[in-house]
Amino acid sequence: MDAATTVTVTGAGGQIGYALLFRIAEGAMLGASRPVRLRLLEIPQGVRAAEGAALELQDCAFPLLESVEVTDDAATAFDGASLALLVGARPRSAGMERADLLAANAGIFGPQGAAIAANAAADVRVLVVGNPANTNALIAANAAAGLPAERFTALTRLDHDRAVGQLAAALGVSVSEIERVAIWGNHSATQFPDVAHATVSGRTVVDALADVFGGTGAALAWLDETFVPRVARRGAEIIEVRGSSSAASAANAAIAHVRDGIGGVDWTSAAVVSRGEYGVPEGLMCSFPVTSEGTGYRVIEGLPLDDRGRARLDASVAELVAERAAVRELGVLS
Ligand code: NAX
Numbered sequence: 001m002d003a004a005t006t007v008t009v010t011g012a013g014g015q016i017g018y019a020l021l022f023r024i025a026e027g028a029m030l031g032a033s034r035p036v037r038l039r040l041l042e043i044p045q046g047v048r049a050a051e052g053a054a055l056e057l058q059d060c061a062f063p064l065l066e067s068v069e070v071t072d073d074a075a076t077a078f079d080g081a082s083l084a085l086l087v088g089a090r091p092r093s094a095g096m097e098r099a100d101l102l103a104a105n106a107g108i109f110g111p112q113g114a115a116i117a118a119n120a121a122a123d124v125r126v127l128v129v130g131n132p133a134n135t136n137a138l139i140a141a142n143a144a145a146g147l148p149a150e151r152f153t154a155l156t157r158l159d160h161d162r163a164v165g166q167l168a169a170a171l172g173v174s175v176s177e178i179e180r181v182a183i184w185g186n187h188s189a190t191q192f193p194d195v196a197h198a199t200v201s202g203r204t205v206v207d208a209l210a211d212v213f214g215g216t217g218a219a220l221a222w223l224d225e226t227f228v229p230r231v232a233r234r235g236a237e238i239i240e241v242r243g244s245s246s247a248a249s250a251a252n253a254a255i256a257h258v259r260d261g262i263g264g265v266d267w268t269s270a271a272v273v274s275r276g277e278y279g280v281p282e283g284l285m286c287s288f289p290v291t292s293e294g295t296g297y298r299v300i301e302g303l304p305l306d307d308r309g310r311a312r313l314d315a316s317v318a319e320l321v322a323e324r325a326a327v328r329e330l331g332v333l334s
Contacts, residue, residue, distance in 0.1 A: 004035040004066045006121070008081040010112065011088020011130060012040035012070070013049030015244065019251035020085070021053055025065040029255045031263075038068045041077035042088065074115035081120045085254055086112060086140065089130025099326055105132065106139050106332040113140030117147050125261065125296065128154040129254055133187045134271050134285040135323040141273065141285070142333050149283070150296060153261070154271035156191070156287035158246070158253035159183045163193040163231045167200070170222070171208050177201045182289035182303075183269035184278075185316025186323075191287065192312035193231040195223060197303055228312075264294040272297050278305065278313065284320045 007024060011017050017040070023029065024036060038057070040050040047070060054068045071077050078084060090104040109128070116124060124147070128137035133154040141152035160183045168175040179199050184192040198205040209219035230237070238246040260268055271287040274280040277299045278288070290297040305313065327333055 002034045004037050005030055005083060006037045006039060006079075006081045008039040008041060008077050008084045008120075010041040010077070010084070010086045011046070012053060013042045013046035014088065015247035016087050016129060016250050016254070017050070018053055019248045020087070020254060021057060022060065022062075023251065023255055025057055025060065025062040027062075027064050029258050032064070035064045035066045037066045039077045039079075039081060040068065040070045041074060042070065042072055044072050046088070047072055074112055075119050078112075078116045078119040078124075081116070082123055082125070083258060084116055084120065084124060084126045085129060085258070086126060086136070087129045087254075089136065091131075099330075102132065102135065102323060102326050103330050105130070105136050106327055106330055109136040109139040110143040110332055113143030113152075114145070116140070117144035124151060125258075126152045127254060127257055128152065129250065131187070132323060134287070134320055135327060137271065137285040138273075138283070138324060139327060139332055149273040152273065152285070153257070153297060154187060154285050154287075155250070155254055155257055156183045156187050156269050156271050157257040158250050159187060159191055159193060159231060159234075159287070160269035161249070161253055161256070162234045163195070163227075166227055166231060167195065167198070167205060167209075170227075171200055171205070171212060173200055178205070180267050180289070181205075181269070183287045184289075184309075184313045185287055186319050187271065187287065188316070188319060189232045190316040190319045191232050192309065192316055193228055194289075194309055194312075195227070196306065196309055197289070261292050261297055262294060263292075265292050267291055267300065270297045272299060275299075277301055278303075280313075280317050281321060284317065284324060286317060286320060 042050045050070045137152045137154040141149040163181045180197045182194040195205045200208045210216045213219045270290045274284045274286045276282045280286045288299040
C-alpha cells in the first residue's frame with residue numbers, strides 16, 4: 001500500500017461533490033493501492049449536506065478511505081493537501097450581471113488560492129471545476145503566492161469527452177477508437193471543439209464522417225451546424241432533459257483529468273496556463289490539446305490551425321481576455 005494522499009474537495013455538499021466523493025474513495029482517481037484522506041470544504045449553509053455525504057462514505061466501508069473531515073475553514077481544509085478539487089462556486093442568480101458573477105467568484109477563488117499556498121503540501125495540484133472555471137483558476141493561481149501557475153488547471157475534460165461521445169455516436173464506433181479531439185479556449189459556449197486532427201481507428205474523422213454523411217461538404221456542415229454547437233451547449237441540454245445540471249459526467253471528467261495528469265496520457269484537453277502557445281496571451285488559463293508524462297499537463301504544440309479554426313480559437317480567447325480584464329478592474333489580479 002502507498003502512503004495516503006490528502007485530497008480536498010470544495011463544494012462537497014453539492015451535486016458534483018456527491019457524484020465525486022464516492023469514486024475518489026473507491027480508488028477511481030488515484031488507483032487501487034493509494035489510500036486517501038478526504039477534506040470536505042463547504043460554506044456554513046452547505047456543511048450539513050457534506051456531513052451527510054461523510055456519513056454515507058463511512059457506511060461504504062471503503063478500504064482505501066483513511067479519514068473524512070468536514071469543515072467551513074479553508075486553512076483546515078487545505079492543510080497538507082496534495083490535490084485540491086475546487087468545485088464549489090457561486091452560481092449566476094436571476095438578474096446577475098456577468099461582472100457581478102466574476103466578482104462573487106473572485107471572492108471565493110482568491111482566498112482559496114491564498115489558503116492553498118499557505119497550507120497545502122509543497123507538491124499540491126489544483127483542478128478548478130466551479131464556473132467560470134478558467135478565470136476562477138486564473139484568480140486562484142494569481143493569489144497563490146509561491147506556487148507555480150502550472151499547478152492550477154481548469155476542467156474542459158467534460159467538453160472533450162462530450163465531443164468524443166458525439167463523434168462515436170455519429171460514426172457508429174466505440175469511443176475508444178476516437179483519438180486526438182481537442183477543446184480550445186474557454187469552458188463556455190465560445191469553446192472550440194476541434195476534430196481537424198482527430199482520427200478514428202487511424203483514419204481522419206473528417207474522412208470517416210464524409211462516408212456517413214455522403215461527402216466532405218456534408219460532413220463539414222454537420223460539424224459546423226450540429227456537432228460544435230451541441231458540444232458547446234451540452235450543459236444546457238442536460239439541464240433541459242434531466243431537470244438539473246450535469247453532475248455524474250462532470251465528476252467523471254474531473255476524476256479522469258486528475259488521474260491522467262498524474263498517471264500520464266498521450267492526448268486529451270485541459271485548461272492550463274498559457275505560455276504563449278498558439279498566440280494565446282501569456283498567463284490566460286486556456287484549454288488546449290495537452291499531454292502528460294505523469295508530472296502534469298503540457299500543451300501539444302505545432303498543430304496546424306486553418307483559418308476557421310484560428311477564428312474560433314481567437315473568439316474564445318477574446319472572451320477569456322475580457323474576463324481577465326473584468327477581474328483586473330476589480331483589483332483582484334496582482
Ligand atoms: P451545486 O450548487 O449543487 O453545489 C455547489 C456547492 O458549492 C454547494 O453545496 C455550495 O454550498 C458550495 N459552495 C459555494 N461556495 C462555496 C465556497 N466558497 N466554498 C466551499 N463550498 C462552496 O453545484 P454543482 O452542480 O455541484 O456544480 C458546481 C460547479 O461546477 C458550478 O459552478 C458549475 O457551474 C460547475 N460545473 C463545471 C463544469 C466544468 O466542466 N468545468 C461542468 C459541470 C458544472 O456545470
